[in-house]
Amino acid sequence: MSLTVTEILGRSQEGQSRPYICRCDDGDVYFVKGRSTTRYQLIAEWICAELCTALELPIAHYALATVPVEIIEADLTNAYQDLGSGAVFASRRVNAKNLMHSHIKRVPQSMRRDIILFDWWVHVGHNFANKEYQEKLLERDVSGWLRDAGLQNKFHAARIGNEEYHAHFPFVAGPEEHPEKIIKPLNLNYTDAAKIIDHGGQWLYRIDSLKKRGLLPPQVLFAVKGPESNEPTPRGRAQSEIVAELKAKNVIVVNHDSVAPILEFARAGVP
Incomplete structure (x- = not known):
């Protein structure tokens, strides 16, 4: 319907x-x-x-x-x-509450089995190699950290830009008409160095395009998941290249697993 x-x-x-x-x-x-x-x-x-x-x-x-x-x-x-x-x-919209761990025993065994099957299909069986899915996992981590820090209502997903050019970001703080800061998890953990450069290059282009039009918020942090920074391989060099170019555009870059600096950035200037 x-x-x-x-x-x-x-x-x-x-x-x-x-x-x-x-x-x-x-x-x-x-x-x-x-x-x-x-x-x-x-x-x-x-x-x-x-x-x-x-x-x-x-x-x-x-x-x-x-x-x-x-x-x-x-x-x-x-x-x-x-x-x-x-x-x-x-x-x-329905009158529903979050399912807590203490509620599990109220759920029939057959339904628990089907929920596990559904979760497996969504999170493993269908999209495990998809770059969008990998970044959704990273976004889930950041969302959990913000929630635990009591900051979940300060950030929201939003489209940054205008009708000429815009890009979607998962964590944006500030009023919609004047966004103040962005947190963007970025997956560069590919086995192929070319894919690291391609995917990182997409976001470099988006940052550039927003910045030259005066549409980029003043504070931007990328939480990057990828090879070890000192890995002496094409993968490591590819990631270092992307990270260096992001920093050259005044983007703050941290390791995705570095929770403290991500939360410090999220808290700064947020009432």
């Missing part, structure tokens, strides 16, 4: 992508993900929802929805630019 968004009620303060809260033409309220989430992530969201349905796991009703362009154009504050018009993924 396809839905149409009829009203945008606000934006969630929870979840890494901070979905929009919308009412659709069936009268129900949904969490809606659009432009602030990459096309790859939206496809993954739909596939995972379909897999949950096939396994008969209890998830909220979901559907593809359409955001009319008129709703976005009527917004003079640009508060809806991260939603965008067109096709979006919608998940019905």
Whole structure:
């Protein structure tokens, strides 16, 4: 069933992508993900929802929805630019709580088995070699560290830039119209040096493109996962090259596993 968004009620303060809260033409309220989430992530969201349905796991009703362009154009504050018009993924808002470890015994054995199967497929069986998936794992680490430090509500996923050029970042602090800092986990842990240079080069280009247009926030930190910095191999030299070029652009670069400097950067100047 396809839905149409009829009203945008606000934006969630929870979840890494901070979905929009919308009412659709069936009268129900949904969490809606659009432009602030990459096309790859939206496809993954739909596939995972379909897999949950096939396994008969209890998830909220979901559907593809359409955001009319008129709703976005009527917004003079640009508060809806991260939603965008067109096709979006919608998940019905339900009264639910996080599943805690203490609740496990209440879950039937058969459902526990199916949840493990689902988790294996999503996290291992399907995408273990995919570069987007590897960086999602790194993002999960950072999200957990921010949560443990009480900073999870200070950062959100956002599109940085304008209609001419923009890029998506998983952790952005500050108001949407004037972002102040970025934390970007970057996976350079490839066996092929060329892939390290290619993937790192993509982000160098994005940083350059935002910077020359005056769109890059003043504080940017990349948490890099890759070969040992002193590894005397093509892989090690490739990573050193990318790291050096990031630093030359005034980007702070730390090892992904260096939790303390990441949290120090996250806390600085955050009320």
